[in-house]
Amino acid sequence: xxxxxxxxxxxxxxxxxxxxxxxxxxxxxxxxxxxxxxxxxxxxxxxxxxxxxxxxxxxxxxxxxxxxxxxxxxxxxxxxxxxxxxxxxxxxxxxxxxxxxxxxxxxxxxxxxxxxxxxxxxxxxxxxxxxxxxxxxxxxxxxxxxxxxxxxxxxxxxxxxxxxxxxxxxxxxxxxxxxxxxxxxxxxxxxxxxxxxxxxxxxxxxxxxxxxxxxxxxxxxxxxxxxxxxxxxxxxxxxxxxxxxxxxxxxxxxxxxxxxxxxxxxxxxxxxxxxxxxxxxxxxxxxxxxxxxxxxxxxxxxxxxxxxxxxxxxxxxxxxxxxxxxxxxxxxxxxxxxxxxxxxxxxxxxxxxxxxxxxxxxxxxxxxxxxxxxxxxxxxxxxxxxxxxxxxxxxxxxxxxxxxxxxxxxxxxxxxxxxxxxxxxxxxxxxxxxxxxxxxxxxxxxxxxxx
Amino acid sequence: xxxxxxxxxxxxxxxxxxxxxxxxxxxxxxxxxxxxxxxxxxxxxxxxxxxxxxxxxxxxxxxxxxxxxxxxxxxxxxxxxxxxxxxxxxxxxxxxxxxxxxxxxxxxxxxxxxxxxxxxxxxxxxxxxxxxxxxxxxxxxxxxxxxxxxxxxxxxxxxxxxxxxxxxxxxxxxxxxxxxxxxxxxxxxxxxxxxxxxxxxxxxxxxxxxxxxxxxxxxxxxxxxxxxxxxxxxxxxxxxxxxxxxxxxxxxxxxxxxxxxxxxxxxxxxxxxxxxxxxxxxxxxxxx
Numbered sequence: 001x002x003x004x005x006x007x008x009x010x011x012x013x014x015x016x017x018x019x020x021x022x023x024x025x026x027x028x029x030x031x032x033x034x035x036x037x038x039x040x041x042x043x044x045x046x047x048x049x050x051x052x053x054x055x056x057x058x059x060x061x062x063x064x065x066x067x068x069x070x071x072x073x074x075x076x077x078x079x080x081x082x083x084x085x086x087x088x089x090x091x092x093x094x095x096x097x098x099x100x101x102x103x104x105x106x107x108x109x110x111x112x113x114x115x116x117x118x119x120x121x122x123x124x125x126x127x128x129x130x131x132x133x134x135x136x137x138x139x140x141x142x143x144x145x146x147x148x149x150x151x152x153x154x155x156x157x158x159x160x161x162x163x164x165x166x167x168x169x170x171x172x173x174x175x176x177x178x179x180x181x182x183x184x185x186x187x188x189x190x191x192x193x194x195x196x197x198x199x200x201x202x203x204x205x206x207x208x209x210x211x212x213x214x215x216x217x218x219x220x221x222x223x224x225x226x227x228x229x230x231x232x233x234x235x236x237x238x239x240x241x242x243x244x245x246x247x248x249x250x251x252x253x254x255x256x257x258x259x260x261x262x263x264x265x266x267x268x269x270x271x272x273x274x275x276x277x278x279x280x281x282x283x284x285x286x287x288x289x290x291x292x293x294x295x296x297x298x299x300x301x302x303x304x305x306x307x308x309x310x311x312x313x314x315x316x317x318x319x320x321x322x323x324x325x326x327x328x329x330x331x332x333x334x335x336x337x338x339x340x341x342x343x344x345x346x347x348x349x350x351x352x353x354x355x356x357x358x359x360x361x362x363x364x365x366x367x368x369x370x371x372x373x374x375x376x377x378x379x380x381x382x383x384x385x386x387x388x389x390x391x392x393x394x395x396x397x398x399x400x401x402x403x404x405x406x407x408x409x410x411x412x413x414x415x416x417x418x419x420x421x422x423x424x425x426x427x428x429x430x431x432x433x434x435x436x437x438x439x440x441x442x443x444x445x446x447x448x449x450x451x
Numbered sequence: 452x453x454x455x456x457x458x459x460x461x462x463x464x465x466x467x468x469x470x471x472x473x474x475x476x477x478x479x480x481x482x483x484x485x486x487x488x489x490x491x492x493x494x495x496x497x498x499x500x501x502x503x504x505x506x507x508x509x510x511x512x513x514x515x516x517x518x519x520x521x522x523x524x525x526x527x528x529x530x531x532x533x534x535x536x537x538x539x540x541x542x543x544x545x546x547x548x549x550x551x552x553x554x555x556x557x558x559x560x561x562x563x564x565x566x567x568x569x570x571x572x573x574x575x576x577x578x579x580x581x582x583x584x585x586x587x588x589x590x591x592x593x594x595x596x597x598x599x600x601x602x603x604x605x606x607x608x609x610x611x612x613x614x615x616x617x618x619x620x621x622x623x624x625x626x627x628x629x630x631x632x633x634x635x636x637x638x639x640x641x642x643x644x645x646x647x648x649x650x651x652x653x654x655x656x657x658x659x660x661x662x663x664x665x666x667x668x669x670x671x672x673x674x675x676x677x678x679x680x681x682x683x684x685x686x687x688x689x690x691x692x693x694x695x696x697x698x699x700x701x702x703x704x705x706x707x708x709x710x711x712x713x714x715x716x717x718x719x720x721x722x723x724x725x726x727x728x729x730x731x732x733x734x735x736x737x738x739x
Contacts, residue, residue, distance in 0.1 A: 230570075233699075233702075234702050277666070278577045278666060279577075280575060280576050280577050280662065281573075281575045281576065282575040282576075282662065283573050283574070283575045283661065283662075286573045286575070287573060290573075304571055304695070305570055305571040305573075306570060306571075307570045308569075308570045308573065309578075385533075385545055386545075386549065386550055387549055388545070388546065388547050388548045388549040388550075389547060390487065390531060390547065391485065391533050391545060394485055394533065395699075397533070397535070397545070416580070429699070430565050430568065430697075431568035431569065431570055431584075432568065432583065432584075432587055433565040433566055433568060433584045433586045433587055434565065434586070436583060436587045436590075436591075437495075437587055437590030437591040437594060437595050437597070438590065438594070438595070440591075440595075440597075441595045441597060444597075
């Protein structure tokens, strides 16, 4: 296997994969090292899958610039990669007089951020837009450009496009150290040594630990845990827009949103935790989330909960992303990419490519792009079962052919979580009561050669 | 569009016995089964206890399911047919070839039931491997010959929890304990004694499962007993019972008749079989 590259990206989350894609498509030789058994095993595993406009991001920040560039590029490339988009819009809803007083400021900030179509919505119009919202909803701000996407298909598509352009993705490849000598890095990893002229640290919740390979880290990661509750599909008819709360200093708050798969979910919470890897849920928080959802939409009463999950997002002591190049060290830092990372990833990749060009040399002439559409998992676009085949997961209508395909090719599912993210098998209301033994046997057979 | 007098959705004990009765009574009935093989839940209940009410035999679940299929030979039974939705008298059906519509004079829903998995029970903690319902355990053990753990805890004490114990024993799996939040177990009174004496599985009542620990596989569970939290080492969690009807097709409130475990309290497969037959006779009378 090739061991020497122009670029090594550490971290196979949405940010690392978007960066890998950008460099591979620019014609550089690029490798990505992921510590998990599969890509998207860390912060990218558990988020709310929303495509943001940046209407509420800090004005003038790098985060805002990356979000807006990322939002635009997603819309531009999504058809060619077969990626979903539910044009839901969002409503920032005020539930108290105090919150209502903040709405004008939210509109003003959105306009300052260049999101010109954001406007206030009075109580009567809010009632028309969202008749199932509890009467306590006083007024809102409408953000037409906020959309719902699929948090896993997008980075999977970026990975496949990078692979089609010659990139290499190593899994089970935790980076344990590195040496910079004669203008190149030699990284020690659990998948063996890798050399590269430039290293990009996109290690998410492990970003500060990886940064210490190059220098004393200018940021410290405090993982922020977010828990979610997902309701069964009939709930998604009750709400159209993404229902955002009026944000506080600390967090954007708990959001009620439809998913691209036709569910309704509430989350995330914002809890600082010491744990970087295992995102645990707790009963009290889940109960609170569910109660809050019922308070917002009383008709949710009696609708079942399909899933619970938690994610860890890499928060730091800094307000903004930490993205900078170390010209003398062959290193680019991409740290503290919080919940906005899914939206911003393509924009971050563009920004990082710009840092590379101005610090490490011009990018070569880009070859003709290869487009690698991914299988669609959402009801808004054609799905394989519609053309026939054996349905194996009956809750999410996943076919045998889809599962087999996810276990083959250049980036087969590395674990059951990866298989779920690629197919949605076992992620519906029965959570595998009917199909998990069968699907897991398929996984074992394809992966280990024995059922 | 194809039209049938009666379409039965679900080829388990209730659906198959109803289908058979319809055809005995000369009514054109079709059974649509989403799995590749009919028989329903008994297909993966490898222990004895099936067939008495219907055939005056005591069989294992798979043997019973086999008999139900044999009884259905003359029936229009279509496996690999998933009903995606019902709109009035039109059913939207998926099969190997694609999606088609068919219409039915009457629709009988016999889609059965399933156990509540972890999520709606709001059990906290991590998400390691080795967490499943009894149904999934049985499919692993009896259909896939796969042992998912050695020392699990069993959550709940309805009758199916004893089925979980039997399934474990069949494969040499030794449950650590049966955990029940209520003051006493839900199965008939002697269940506690049966579990302890016959199977050597301790029963902890008034005990709540709080969280699951583990990175790859389950490593322990956190339980709460009389206000105290304890950590119990184990490598699996079996969620039993808390049955939920498979009623997703009722979302649009279509006009359908229900048979078997899709409605009412949980019944045995034999009771479902009898109910399917009785409902078929009643519907046949109305159609005549």
